[in-house]
Amino acid sequence: MLQDIRASNISNLNSLHRRGKVLFSEGEPARGIYILRTGRASVSITSSEGKVVILRMAEAGDVLGLNSVLRGCSYDATVKTLDPCRTDFIARSEVIDLLETQAGAKAMLALLSGELSELNNRTRSLLLPQTASGRLAKLLLDWSQQNGSNTSSGEPIDKAFTHEEIAQMICSSRETVTRLLASMSRRQIIQVNSGNILIRDREALEAVAVS
């Protein structure tokens, strides 16, 4: 696997980044790939007027920028750390070399395949629900599935994001997120604690998600 690069003889650059560091921005020539070792990072796109949409949250083990590097073009998204992060970096030329090995090519195929599936899911979650409440409900359900994958609705979601960040994930505004979370709380569908969210009525949340 490409992520196990430390075991190989590829020269990689290990770095530590503070919270909020931009690893690379949309439009910069793709100089190489980053492998996230610890911490989380957001993968987002930005419009010329500054609107931001977060496409996915990267976690430890994720490879960032691979497709842009393979295509030899500019990065097609911006990656910003949400926590202090440790990363490995592999320069473009070495990635291209890896492409010639059977194992390397297959590893990259698996990575791109995974990225494609994930982007497909995100696209579906963002484009199909017509309302902001639908997108928010879907996001919460996705989170609860990733978290403890128990069917029991007892597990709280410990994703600690600001309303602003959530808004960017569901293509909405900060105020709308505040209002929707408050409304769902009032209706006993969820319970918002400091630092986590608990789903109290999964049926109701699923009903909102399809609206």
Added chain:
Amino acid sequence: MLQDIRASNISNLNSLHRRGKVLFSEGEPARGIYILRTGRASVSITSSEGKVVILRMAEAGDVLGLNSVLRGCSYDATVKTLDPCRTDFIARSEVIDLLETQAGAKAMLALLSGELSELNNRTRSLLLPQTASGRLAKLLLDWSQQNGSNTSSGEPIDKAFTHEEIAQMICSSRETVTRLLASMSRRQIIQVNSGNILIRDREALEAVAVS
């Protein structure tokens, strides 16, 4: 290249389809890939309530369903022909065999890479503009770029889609598309003829696209 499969010894199934035929639907187990030889087809996703979003228009040479086949899961989109179409079909088992060859793996890598880039672009076009007019303007500009890639704005766009189809491409409603096209016509930005659209004022259209 995978698309040149006719030259190889892979057993492929060549078929003719009428306009409107569904090659495969979201959720069906991925039995194999389709290679579009002639005609166009829409790649779309559907919500449980019937809302349809067209993610891309496939054209001759495009390979459909590859990622789902590689992952061994269900198709993640629905493909419907817009014209009478001729297709080749390659069963999953043969695709998996191809994966073991260096050339096959690299060809698939290139295909997935292209798909990922395209989906990224579509995502950007659909999620970043906050208004329907912005998304429509962006769609028209994309079309004019694909068409005659001349910078001269004289080339008409000969895509013949119904307002309903355009609405599904820009996540809007049929009525809104009708109204927006009429409005842009009135403002001398475009000229709508039967079967094609001419961009008369590219500057203005670009201004609408970023709004």
Added chain:
DNA sequence: TATAACGTGTGACGTTCGTCACATCTAAAA
């Protein structure tokens, strides 16, 4: 030619939600 079936044009209306404005609350820095 008749008659659907489908695409298009347009008015009226209400909901959703983005935006502005400001208050309050929390937590980090000084």
Added chain:
DNA sequence: TTTTAGATGTGACGAACGTCACACGTTATA
């Protein structure tokens, strides 16, 4: 502790647009 920056809560307002309803045009199919 005080200060300050960021996060959250909430009201008011209006633009955008989805939906319903129906008229009109234009191809196909009988």
